[in-house]
Amino acid sequence: MAVKTLDLSVEINGFEMKNPIITASGTYGYNNEFDVFCDVKALGAIVTKGITLEPRSGNEGERIFETTGGMINRIGLENIGIEAFLKEKLPVLNKCGIDFILNIAGNTPEDYIKLAQIAQKNNIKAIELNVSCPNVQHGCIEFGTNKQTLYELVQMVRKNYEHCLIVKLSPNVTSAEEIAEAAQNGGADAVSAINTVRGMGVKLDFLNGRFKKTTVSGGLSGQCIKPVALSFVDRISKVIDIPIIAIGGITSFEDVLEFFSVGAKAVQIGTANFTHPNAAEKLVNDLKKFMIQYNFSNLSELQQAVKGV
C-alpha cells in the first residue's frame, strides 16, 4: 500500500506553518529558548513575547499567582523593544529555522503603525496585534474592547503591512461577535482568541493574630479558562469567515480536537508550556499519530470531520 503523505500545514495569507500547533505570546520567549526542553522548530510557529517600540521594564511587585487550574499574570509587557529584537533575536529565529509570529503592542495607534512598518520592512511574515493585554496602564486593551477603535486600528495597520495580520482578541468584552467582526472588517487575515481573562488572586496569611493580604490582579490563563475560550471561539466562528487560532487552556490533544470542533484552524499553547515544557511538541506528535492511525491525509479533512459532528 502506498504511504499517504501527511499534510498538517496551515497557510494564512502567505504565512505557511508546517502544523497548527503554535506557542502563545509571553510563554515561550523570543526565539529558541525552549530548545532546552524540546525541538522548537518542529512547531507550527511560536508567537514572540509582546514587543513594543521601546524596551519596557514591566510591572513592579508580584507578577504571577497560581490558581486552581491556572495562573494569573501581571507582567506588564516587559520586553527588550523592537530594535533589540531585530538585532539579537531575529537572527537566531532565522538561523534556527523557527517559524514565528511577531506579537506587537503599543500605547497609541502610531506605535502599532510604526511596528507594522518595521515588520514589513524586515520581511516578517506574520504579526499578531496585542490589543488585549490587561496589564498595562494605557493603550493595548483599550483598542481591543471597543469595536470602532479596533476597526480603525486594524485598518491602519493593514495599510502598512501586507503579510499575515492576526488580531488577538480579548474575552473581556460585551460582545465577542462584534469585536471579531470589527477585526475582520478592518482587514485582519485571522484572529486569535482568547487572551487572558481578567482575574484576581488573593492570598491571606494569618500570623500573630493579624491578617496579611497579598493580591495579584491581572490576566487569568490555563485550563480553567478553556470553557470560556471554547464558547468565545464557537460564537465568533458563526459570524466571521477568516481563520480562528484558538487559545485558552489547551493542554491535551483532546483539547485541540475540541477547539477544531468549534471552528478553530490552529491553536496556541500558553500556560501549559510552564507545566509541561514539551507540551507543544507533544501535541504535534499526538496530532500526527492520530491522523496516521485514522487515515486522515490532511488537516482540513480532520477539521471538517470533527466540526461536522
Add this chain to the structure above:
Amino acid sequence: MGKNNQGTIKDIQKISEEVYSVKIYAPTVDEILPGQYISILCEGLTFRRPFSVSDFDNHIITVLIKKRGKGTEYILSRKVGSSIEFSAPLGNVFSVENKKTLLIGAGIGAAPLFYLNKKLKELKVKTFFAAGFLSKDDIIVTPHPTLSRKGRGEYDFVSTDDGSNGNKGSICDYLEKLIAEFKPEKIVSCAPRPVLKIVAQTAQQHGLDCEICMEKVMACGIGVCRGCVIQLMQGDRVINKTVCKDGPVFNGKEVVWQ
C-alpha cells in the same frame, strides 16, 4: 529531552519537624552544581515547584522539602520507587573560589548551603557554617551523615529563636560576632528575604564579598516569562533579573531591596 527529566524517588527521610530529605535517581542528569535547583511537576498544579539541590552524587539528587502547600504535599505523598518528572538543572551557581567563606542559613534556606559546604571542603576552602532555626525540632539534620556532628548536623554554629538548642535568638543577632571571630573573606547566604537583606547589608559594611540565594514563585524556569524578576543595581542602572534563570544566586551588593 534536554532539561526535562524523569527520575525515581529513592528515599524520603524526615529530618526535622517539617522538613524531609528526598533523594531522586536521575539517570539523565549528569551534573548539577551548588546553587542550582530542580523544578518538580506536581500533578494537578500549574507551576512546577523549585527546590535547591542539597547534594548531587552519581545521578542521585537530594532536595530538602518543607511541607507547606499542595505541591510539597504531593511530592511527599509519593512512594519510594515511584517516578517523578522534573526540569534540571536550572539556574546559576555559587562561585566556588578559594576564599574563607561564612555560610549563613536560616530554616529551609540552609538547603543549598549543604552542597556548597561539601564542595568547598573538598577543595580545602575554609568554611564556617552557621544556621538559625525557630526551635530545636526545626533544626535540619544534615543530608551528609559523614559531616554530621551529634545533634548539630554539620553546622559550626546554630541559633534557635527560642534558645532550645544552641544560641538563643535570630541568626542575624550573631552576624557581627561570627564575622569578628571567623574573619571571612566572603559570606554566602540562603534564607528568607528579611534575613538576606540584613546579611547583604552587613557584608557590605564589612567590605566582604556576598552571594545570596533567593526564592520567588516561578512559572517557566528558564527566564522567558518574566514572572519572577527582582531588581539589581548595576552601575547606575536598575535592571530586571529573573530569579529562575539569572539567579537564584545574586551578588548581595547589587540586589535592590524593596
